[in-house]
Amino acid sequence: MAKKAIVMGATSGIGMEVAKLLAAKGWQVGIAGRRIERLQALISQGGITCYQQIDVTSPNAPAQLLELIDKLGGMDLYFHSSGIGWQNNTLDIEKELKTVETNGLGFTRMVDTAFNWFATHHQNNSKARIACISSIAGTKGLGAAPAYSATKRFQNHYLECLSQQARMRHLPIAITDIRPGFVKTDLIAGSSYPLQLKPEDVAKHIVSAIENGKEVKVIDWRYDILVFLWRLIPRWLWTRLKITT
Numbered sequence: 438m439a440k441k442a443i444v445m446g447a448t449s450g451i452g453m454e455v456a457k458l459l460a461a462k463g464w465q466v467g468i469a470g471r472r473i474e475r476l477q478a479l480i481s482q483g484g485i486t487c488y489q490q491i492d493v494t495s496p497n498a499p500a501q502l503l504e505l506i507d508k509l510g511g512m513d514l515y516f517h518s519s520g521i522g523w524q525n526n527t528l529d530i531e532k533e534l535k536t537v538e539t540n541g542l543g544f545t546r547m548v549d550t551a552f553n554w555f556a557t558h559h560q561n562n563s564k565a566r567i568a569c570i571s572s573i574a575g576t577k578g579l580g581a582a583p584a585y586s587a588t589k590r591f592q593n594h595y596l597e598c599l600s601q602q603a604r605m606r607h608l609p610i611a612i613t614d615i616r617p618g619f620v621k622t623d624l625i626a627g628s629s630y631p632l633q634l635k636p637e638d639v640a641k642h643i644v645s646a647i648e649n650g651k652e653v654k655v656i657d658w659r660y661d662i663l664v665f666l667w668r669l670i671p672r673w674l675w676t677r678l679k680i681t682t
Contacts, residue, residue, distance in 0.1 A: 441509050445469045445516065446517065459516075462644065465486045512565070514565070514567075520544070555610045575591075575616070611652075614652065618656065618663070
């Protein structure tokens with residue numbers, strides 16, 4: 438029997454590429470996101486089983502996710518690729534709050550719903566899996582993007598907590614924290630970030646990490662080195678560095 442995956446944030450970028458790749462590998466895939474016309478366009482290409490319009494910042498989002506799971510006939514993988522962020526050197530409060538609402542509250546709302554569904558429904562011998570896009574931006578505080586960097590650190594820690602809780606409760610739920618570098622998506626359109634990755638290539642790394650049961654995956658090897666070096670920099674020096682585009 439084919440495994441079943443829900444891809445949240447499948448309307449563009451990494452989420453769309455992961456949905457297409459999973460479908461090509463024989464998964465039954467349900468997709469979700471805010472922009473219904475993009476969901477319908479992806480469905481029309483074939484390979485995707487069903488869709489649901491979901492805004493992760495809406496209080497109705499958990500019920501809508503459960504509806505999508507019912508449409509798909511169950512779920513073995515919940516993949517979360519719904520996030521926003523800006524460079525915000527002027528500290529525009531609206532941008533900061535929208536980022537926290539989506540990457541903090543929306544993320545928690547959806548991941549908890551998936552976790553709780555798996556806790557009560559998953560009966561397969563293999564583990565259910567929650568895989569989420571966070572970012573290397575969670576490694577250190579980035580002054581050019583305060584809310585984005587901080588919410589990504591929150592996601593890193595939250596996923597670690599869920600992994601520990603699953604083990605404490607003896608639940609068949611595995612967690613994968615995906616930490617890409619800068620990816621050529623709508624999120625950083627128009628920026629001059631170095632070492633930008635193609636969404637299609639990132640999607641291949643992600644599906645491989647899921648299939649191989651990785652708990653944390655930095656994409657790609659160049660960012661693995663960068664993250665290692667960032668961690669060596671003491672706080673007093675880090676806060677004096679100018680890290681921006």
